Amino acid sequence: MEVDRTVRVKLDVPDERHDDLHQTIQQFQTAVNYTVDHGENDDGYLITNKSTIHDKVYHDLRDETDLPANLVVRSYSKAVEMLKSTVEDWKNGNSRPLPTFDQPTVVYDKRTLTIKDEYATLSTVNGRVEADFVLGEYQRSYLDADDYEKRMGELHYDPDTDTFYLHVVIQKEVEQRDGDRVLGVDLNLKNVAVTSTGRFFDGGELLWGQNHYFRVRRSLQDKGTRPARQALERLSGRENRFVLDRLHNISCGIVEEALRQDCSYIAVEDLTHIRERMDAHDDRLKRQMHNWAFCELQEQIAYKASEYGIRVESVNPAFSSQTCSQCGHQSSTNRDPETGWFACNECGYEVDGDYNASKNVGLRLLALPSGKRPDGLGTGQLALNSGTLTVSDTSSVHSGLEFERESTDKPTPSGVGS
Secondary structure, eight states: OEEEEEEEEEEEOOGGGHHHHHHHHHHHHHHHHHHHHTOBOTTSOBOOOHHHHHHHHHHHHHHHOOOOHHHHHHHHHHHHHHHHHHHHHHHTTOOOOOOOOOOSEEEEOTTTEEEOSSEEEEEEBTEEEEEEEEOOHHHHHHHTOTTOEEEEEEEEEETTTTEEEEEEEEEEEOOOOOSOEEEEEEEOSSEEEEETTSOEEEOHHHHHHHHHHHHHHHHHHHHOOHHHHHHHHHHHHHHHHHHHHHHHHHHHHHHHHHHHTTOSEEEEEOOTTHHHHSOOOSHHHHHHHHHOOHHHHHHHHHHHHHTTTOEEEEEOOTTTTTBOTTTOOBOTTSBOTTTOEEEOTTTOOEEEHHHHHHHHHHHHHHTSOTTTSOTTOOSOEEEOSSSEEOOOSOSOTTSOOOOOOOOSOOOOGGGSOO
16 A cells, blocks of 8 residues: 655745745646646637647646646646545535635746655756755654655645745555554544444543633634734634644554554544534534544544554444444434433343444444455454454444353443543
């Protein structure tokens, strides 16, 4: 399996070449937007084929801009990506206007970008610009790694700091881990993540921080002054860094747990439309769910897991909190909505509700029919806090379960690490 990483590197650009980069960014934006504006065929349909769009706009872009040929190709390729995304949204019933490219960015490939150990040369509207790297330990660890191949990059300009950055895309081949053991993961508000092995990641600090920033933000918005607006911009950056730091630590912990349990797969919930599905009974809970970074956490888990050849698979989460992972009985009264404690009405199994849900998430991956099950999973085993659990090849975890061995431990948040 291929693993991609993007390394953000600060550039030390000679003062006399700043304008060349700015002009290149501006003309690249112009080329992308020109392509989008002329991206319809004679029948009025958006063009999503690069060869077709090339024939329509390439010579115009060469005439209208000073971009070298390969950057023209990159500009209309970027436009095609945007048009494809628009078409997909339209097919899904999401009405939206044609996109506009206003990012201070230029997309480069191997023909327009040369990356060396300590510097890079970039094609511009006025020849090549050589810029030194300003490297930290993190950037060096990736750029100096022999197993990563430098593929392409994007030039970004940050107007707030008047700084150019190169986002270097590197790639390596990672062998997928052998074995068919699965780690189930349930995501929630109170417990940000709970694994089928009984590890709890408390969400209290994350929710406290988001509530704190909400109160400060509301106070600044009420003032409405220019200093307050400037403070709001700074606050937004601090909040984003706060959330990303917590998600980084949680995702690292989940991947570490998968490695410790010798898991080759991590099962997570399909969180499409999660906010619409959850029952938010008060305004504060609605706000918390809106701000909660469900997808960002899953993306970080998948990002980090891929480094070790671990695959992350999503499953249908419907009724996972109401279904008994022991006998498969599903009832809305199985779980206490106030305490979150799960007590099965059918077999009497009792356990923390989020832990029970995490097992159901893992079981649903194992219960997929052979045609839908990920390659290499086989019959599979669910990793538990002690022992494992297997399931027959059925289409649902609500019936047909075959249990191999199950721990008698019943984890609670206070009994495990975070």
